[in-house]
Amino acid sequence: MSTVDLAPQELRTLVAVAEEGGFSAAAVRLGTTQSAVSHAVRGIERKLGVVLFERGRFGARPTPAGARAVSHGRRVLRMLDVLVAETRSGSPAEVAGPLRIAAFRSAALHLLPPVLERLTARHPALEPTVTVVREVGPGTAGAVAEGRADLGIATFGTSAPIPPELVGDVLLEEPYSLVHPAGHPDPRSLPLVDWLENCSSYTRTWWAAQDWIPTATVRAEDDGAVLSMVSSGLGMAIMPALSLTGAPLSTQITDLGPDRPTRQIGYVTTPELAGTAAVRALVRELRELREPRELRAHANPAATTTKPQLRAV
Amino acid sequence: MSTVDLAPQELRTLVAVAEEGGFSAAAVRLGTTQSAVSHAVRGIERKLGVVLFERGRFGARPTPAGARAVSHGRRVLRMLDVLVAETRSGSPAEVAGPLRIAAFRSAALHLLPPVLERLTARHPALEPTVTVVREVGPGTAGAVAEGRADLGIATFGTSAPIPPELVGDVLLEEPYSLVHPAGHPDPRSLPLVDWLENCSSYTRTWWAAQDWIPTATVRAEDDGAVLSMVSSGLGMAIMPALSLTGAPLSTQITDLGPDRPTRQIGYVTTPELAGTAAVRALVRELRELREPRELRAHANPAATTTKPQLRAV
């Protein structure tokens, strides 16, 4: 037996240092002193016999070993939370505890509220928190992979590929539409407004095939800003349905026809969290989105995967 | 933040109490005093606000909440071990540390040895241990679910269903055959020898449809005992191929024809361990069982991984 014990407080210290990028900042987050963090990290490194952080003027950056330790540490901490929550609640059916959701902006605004309402109605002891994450770079899936969230609402096909160690499923497919100021005679002649997260490769291909689409002349910060620009008459945009829910009356939405591009929205989570009662309850509610409710979303349940009873590793 | 911290030492105390069945015995195992165990358990119960053990003359038995805590605790402790092992070893390719395998008797005897030989040849620092678990009740899957093993070799379809929080895959399907004393003129007239773990529902159905099969007159402890009885001329038996490997020369095996029953053998592990280097290395070796080894050189590696990139939950 090597008998190396890492206390939860030590794991939290590792995670804080990695996320804050320095001992001092980590100390602030942990509500302790820089000295305590330094002592703790040094102690852990001595116990493990491995240097976990490169120190320097810049602060502290994880070494490869440190990155592994931090990633595992986050998962262990999360499992400890699950232990506490599921030990306290009388049965697995009784779902309780925190549930951290990462979502991109439009999903957080238009997709999640009704889902979370039903979820908390069914499980009052559940405390879901939603973090808005830019769907660029690692995106929401990255937040889940790094243990910052328990479940992510992600767009598939757009942005970076999903890390292989995550599991998930597609929830719905939504079309892109043309949005422009209401009553404009020739909206396609307007300048194009684009935004950062709007970068599906499939969409881009379709985009390039349309000769009427100009290169973007305006680039906004997020889809909400795009919509506000369009409603002010500054131009037109091509946006997914989710970003267009609740679009102001001064805008007009035009279908792009049968060849319109679409994007897939789904959820991702880690295998070990997929089994927890809280995540499963949320996934159950999210699946309801696949059944076409009378409202807007053009859900396409056709492509639902046939699931084997046992999932391969 | 409720922020209830359970130190590894506390988790080990819970596990020890549950497994030893009492505070005093747990104290001996932990190399500490009964008083320390009592204080620790009481402290944990106060932190969680839940009674974890029923105390009495008999010692201590886990309450339902206690059983959940112990089961989660074992898994957290295991993940902490993995954290230490994988942080220390230079790369994920460098696999090291203990690997606990639960298997039913015939798999441990006839299936695992060559697999483990190849595994340890490839990863000398890996220390696999095999525990033989009766495939009755929770079986090997139960051992994995409760954190007593990292990976289980299980029969699917037979015994209890696999707990939903586990993951795994089928490795091979093997037929049942008739085994009887060599040279017997009418083996089907012999009395039937059965054993405890032999209880697949599918097999039973097939069984009932065969008019020549009598009800079992002898019931042995395990498949090895059955085989020994058969070889002594005490009767005939219907056994899966794995139990018949290395059957003595005094026995004779007769194929049961195209409608013969079969059983599926596979592996089971927890989602959080499925991602660890050690378990993945073992699974890779186990997968070799699916294809005859001499074909492996020509096998298309892509064909073995035709699984969807995202696994549904």
Next chain:
DNA sequence: CGCATCCATGAGTCGCCCTCATAGCTTCGC
């Protein structure tokens, strides 16, 4: 060079957890 901002280190303090000793409870055997 003075300054700001990092981390490192040593001494002192506090709190937690363990040990020791003992008390309470239940179940046997007689």
Next chain:
DNA sequence: GCGAAGCTATGAGGGCGACTCATGGATGCG
């Protein structure tokens, strides 16, 4: 009924680990 033999519960005291405080060293910046 009574004591012995199992358990666990509890209180007092001590040791060790973790934190704080104060200070020092390294490094980049104007």
